Amino acid sequence: MTEPARWYHLQGDEQHGPLDLATLRRLVLDGTVAPDTYVWADGMPDWLLAKEVPAITPPASVRDSLPSWR
DSSP, rough: OOOSSSSEEEEEEEEEEEOOOOHHHHHHHHTTSTTTTTEETTOSSSEEGGGGGGTTTTHHHHHHOOOGOO
């Protein structure tokens, strides 16, 4: 399965995107997208919490350095 090309995330009531996967991953690393941030991509049936999306969940070794992902 190929990764969806366009990703979106919610900050409060505002939808942000479209973003490519690399950009969304950078937002995870800089703390903009937290584990409880809703994300959605083309082809997904519903919005999911970022922590439920393996494509953007940081690996355990990185999560330890991200306070919101511990």
